[in-house]
Amino acid sequence: xxxxxxxxxxxxxxxxxxxxxxxxxxxxxxxxxxxxxxxxxxxxxxxxxxxxxxxxxxxxxxxxxxxxxxxxxxxxxxxxxxxxxxxxxxxxxxxxxxxxxxxxxxxxxxxxxxxxxxxxxxxxxxxxxxxxxxxxxxxxxxxxxxxxxxxxxxxxxxxxxxxxxxxxxxxxxxxxxxxxxxxxxxxxxxxxxxxxxxxxxxxxxxxxxxxxxxxxxxxxxxxxxxxxxxxxxxxxxxxx
Amino acid sequence: xxxxxxxxxxxxxxxxxxxxxxxxxxxxxxxxxxxxxxxxxxxxxxxxxxxxxxxxxxxxxxxxxxxxxxxxxxxxxxxxxxxxxxxxxxxxxxxxxxxxxxxxxxxxxxxxxxxxxxxxxxxxxxxxxxxxxxxxxxxxxxxxxxxxxxxxxxxxxxxxxxxxxxxxxxxxxxxxxxxxxxxxxxxxxxxxxxxxxxxxxxxxxxxxxxxxxxxxxxxxxxxxxxxxxxxxxxxxxxxx
DNA sequence: CGAAGCTTTGATTTATTTCAAGTACAGTGG
DNA sequence: CCACTGTACTTGAAATAAATCAAAGCTTCG
Numbered sequence: 001x002x003x004x005x006x007x008x009x010x011x012x013x014x015x016x017x018x019x020x021x022x023x024x025x026x027x028x029x030x031x032x033x034x035x036x037x038x039x040x041x042x043x044x045x046x047x048x049x050x051x052x053x054x055x056x057x058x059x060x061x062x063x064x065x066x067x068x069x070x071x072x073x074x075x076x077x078x079x080x081x082x083x084x085x086x087x088x089x090x091x092x093x094x095x096x097x098x099x100x101x102x103x104x105x106x107x108x109x110x111x112x113x114x115x116x117x118x119x120x121x122x123x124x125x126x127x128x129x130x131x132x133x134x135x136x137x138x139x140x141x142x143x144x145x146x147x148x149x150x151x152x153x154x155x156x157x158x159x160x161x162x163x164x165x166x167x168x169x170x171x172x173x174x175x176x177x178x179x180x181x182x183x184x185x186x187x188x189x190x191x192x193x194x195x196x197x198x199x200x201x202x203x204x205x206x207x208x209x210x211x212x213x214x215x216x217x218x219x220x221x222x223x224x225x226x227x228x229x230x231x232x233x234x235x236x237x238x239x240x
Numbered sequence: 241x242x243x244x245x246x247x248x249x250x251x252x253x254x255x256x257x258x259x260x261x262x263x264x265x266x267x268x269x270x271x272x273x274x275x276x277x278x279x280x281x282x283x284x285x286x287x288x289x290x291x292x293x294x295x296x297x298x299x300x301x302x303x304x305x306x307x308x309x310x311x312x313x314x315x316x317x318x319x320x321x322x323x324x325x326x327x328x329x330x331x332x333x334x335x336x337x338x339x340x341x342x343x344x345x346x347x348x349x350x351x352x353x354x355x356x357x358x359x360x361x362x363x364x365x366x367x368x369x370x371x372x373x374x375x376x377x378x379x380x381x382x383x384x385x386x387x388x389x390x391x392x393x394x395x396x397x398x399x400x401x402x403x404x405x406x407x408x409x410x411x412x413x414x415x416x417x418x419x420x421x422x423x424x425x426x427x428x429x430x431x432x433x434x435x436x437x438x439x440x441x442x443x444x445x446x447x448x449x450x451x452x453x454x455x456x457x458x459x460x461x462x463x464x465x466x467x468x469x470x471x472x473x474x475x476x477x478x479x480x
Numbered sequence: 481c482g483a484a485g486c487t488t489t490g491a492t493t494t495a496t497t498t499c500a501a502g503t504a505c506a507g508t509g510g
Numbered sequence: 511c512c513a514c515t516g517t518a519c520t521t522g523a524a525a526t527a528a529a530t531c532a533a534a535g536c537t538t539c540g
Contacts, residue, residue, distance in 0.1 A: 064381045066471050072384040074377035085370050092374065119359055126366045129373060130325055134332065136376035137314035141304045143383035144312040144431025148496070183519060191384025193497055198520055215504085215519065231306050388528065423487060433529055438488055455487065455536085 002033070003056075008104070013080035013166070014054040018124045026114065027106070034105050036060075036097035042083075043091045051105045052084040058101035059180045062093040063188060073188040075132075078162055082128055086112050099180055143191045146231050151190040152200045153229035156210070156218060160226075175220040204229070242273070243296075248344070253320035253406070254294040258364045266354065267346070274345050276300075276337035282323075283331045291345045292324040298341035299420045302333040303428060313429040315372075318402055322368055326352050339420055383431045386471050391430040392440045393469035396450070396458060400466075415460040444469070 005011060005028050016027055034053070036042055042060060043049050055077050062075030074093060077083060083095065083103070106114075115122050142154050156177060164171045179186070183201075187194040204210045209229055211219040220226050245251060245268050256267055274293070276282060282300060283289050295317045302315030314333060317323060323335065323343070346354075355362050382394050396417065404411045419426070423441075427434040444450045449469055451459040460466050 062377070064377070066381070066385060067473055068471075070385040072381040074380045085374075087367065093377070116359070116363075119356070119362065122359065122362055122366065123356075126362065126369065127327065129366065129369045130327075133369060133373050133376060134325075136373060136380065137302070137304065137333070140314045140376065140379055140383060141306070141312040143380060145306060145310040182517095194519080195498080195521085196496060198518095199496095202520070231308075233307055422485095434487080435489085435530080436528060439528095442488070 002031075004028070005031075008056065010054060010056055010080040010104075014104075015082045015121065015124055015128060016054070018120050019118075020120070023114075023118055023121065030106055030110055032105050034103045036101040036103075038097055038099050038101075040097045040101075042095040042097060042101070042103075045092060045094050046090055048089055049084060049091045050089070050108045052082070052086070052108055052111050053103040053105040055079050055081050055083065056102040056104050059098040060101055061096050061098050061185065061188075063096065064093055071188050072191060073185065074136075076189065079166060082125065084108075086115055086125075098185060148190075148192055148196050148200050149203065149229065150231035151192065152186075152197065152204065153209070153226055154232065155186065155190060156220065157223075157227055157230050157232075160220065160223065171223055173221075173223055175223050175226075177218045177220065179216045179218060242271075244268070245271075248296065250294060250296055250320040250344075254344075255322045255361065255364055255368060256294070258360050259358075260360070263354075263358055263361065270346055270350055272345050274343045276341040276343070278337055278339050278341075280337045280341075282335035282337060282341070282343075285332060285334050286330055288329055289324060289331045290329070290348045292322070292326070292348055292351050293343040293345040295319050295321045295323065296342040296344050299338040300341055301336050301338050301425065301428075303336065304333055311428050312431060313425070314376075316429065319406060322365065324348075326355055326365075338425060388430075388432055388436050388440050389443065389469065390471035391432065392426075392437065392444065393449070393466055394472065395426065395430060396460065397463075397467055397470050397472075400460065400463065411463055413461075413463055415463050415466075417458045417460065419456045419458060 005016065005024050008014075011017070016024065019027065033056070034051075036058075045064070057079055060077040060083070061073050062077070063071050063073050065071040076098075077095075084091075086108075089108070115125065142151055146154060159177055159179070160171055160175045163177070181189065183194045183197045186192075187197045190197065192200075201210075201212075205212055208221070209225055211221065213219060245256065245264050248254075251257070256264065259267065273296070274291075276298075285304070297319055300317040300323070301313050302317070303311050303313050305311040316338075317335075324331075326348075329348070355365065382391055386394060399417055399419070400411055400415045403417065421429065423434045423437045426432075427437045430437065432440075441450070441452075445452055448461070449465055451461065453459060
């Protein structure tokens with residue numbers, strides 16, 4: 001049930017990445033897992049949240065909703081991402097398990113103490129937060145200025161790069177991607193309607209930029225072609 | 241020329257907010273000021289950046305630009321905001337002085353050392369970064385799901401609240417705001433064109449939600465009315 | 481006064497949304 | 511094994527919000 005930290009798939013990516021043995025032992029002693037099925041709510045906006053957690057496997061979303069029901073995803077948590085803000089006790093967003101989800105959790109108070117006593121963990125959390133902020137700023141550009149087509153292409157490149165990063169691989173020319181999100185969740189991520197998402201995916205398929213195997217598996221024959229469709233500066237990514 | 245830290249207008253809001261006398265003395269010894277005129281570039285994207293800084297007065301923007309010239313603002317730095325990411329030596333964004341700007345600067349290397357030796361400063365920086373991340377996430381909602389009209393109303397409420405925050409006041413019913421941005425810069429912030437910004441401001445004026453005194457001074461007779469136009473949950477702000 | 485920069489307003493076009501069917505597919509139970 | 515249901519997805523036609531193209535108004539500054 002309880003995976004030893006040494007064998008954890010996110011050991012060198014998560015908030016505990018830079019921990020040495022003594023800290024790791026302390027974490028290991030107090031950690032516990034939570035599992036959620038796809039679609040389940042982890043916490044609702046405004047609800048008390050008395051644990052912090054790393055995503056071990058699966059995907060979770062953070063969403064905000066306007067009074068009239070319009071919703072925007074504001075965070076997509078992939079394995080190794082960290083869930084929660086120290087020093088705050090209720091969630092400002094809805095957190096939902098997008099796929100089956102495994103969280104490695106710690107009670108909030110003890111973790112906050114550890115954060116004070118261990119500069120290494122604090123530094124790692126700062127670093128991860130700064131990465132999140134950079135990602136959010138790229139996302140602002142996407143939402144504010146990109147066309148629907150560019151949004152879809154950008155989203156696919158983001159997924160492909162995140163995936164390559166986790167597997168410590170380079171993004172090759174040919175990429176096979178399993179979309180973790182429904183068309184509706186993609187629409188919430190991209191600030192579009194699900195119909196527009198569907199249409200743009202169809203258009204990219206018609207033009208040979210991508211191919212589909214079923215509804216959820218995307219084959220990208222030429223990753224650079226996809227990047228070119230994303231509207232980003234060509235030099236943003238890895239060579240070849 | 242050199243303002244003593246005790247008299248600094250952002251003493252209790254900036255990254256140094258929680259510093260005690262010894263740390264403050266160390267900071268005070270190595271700080272230096274930089275001034276920029278409205279419109280001047282602070283750093284360009286990709287350029288080496290060997291200092292970190294707090295905004296003392298004035299406003300700076302962070303912007304990203306696509307190859308074809310479309311630009312999106314991704315950060316608006318007001319007094320007390322902190323400029324730069326420790327551990328990275330080139331800026332990922334263009335930083336521009338929107339108004340006349342005064343920065344309180346520290347050389348990057350020594351500051352990074354201080355960050356390692358002073359948990360108080362590190363904790364403060366984490367806290368500020370988390371605030372930035374929350375603000376960025378609200379911004380995602382604005383860009384992804386709000387109408388042009390709601391975007392303008394939201395922007396005005398954000399400015400009013402930030403202003404009240406700095407002055408430690410409550411946002412009263414009647415608010416007078418000086419817009420720090422041109423219509424074009426507002427458009428870059430909101431993911432609109434400058435014409436749409438102008439039209440929506442005119443529409444809000446026609447309907448009495450706001451009044452204008454010149455092009456840049458906005459009078460809000462009823463702050464709650466403005467908030468209602470912003471599309472946000474009504475309970476987000478301060479009472480009355 | 482004239483030029484430049486910022487802003488407003490109008491007319492038109494267009495990308496995306498909205499409304500509306502319809503298809504594909506997996507799971508369930510007869 | 512096959513109809514049946516529900517969910518996810520696709521596609522079409524019409525409506526619409528915002529962009530684009532174009533012109534003119536207001537300030538400020540030399």
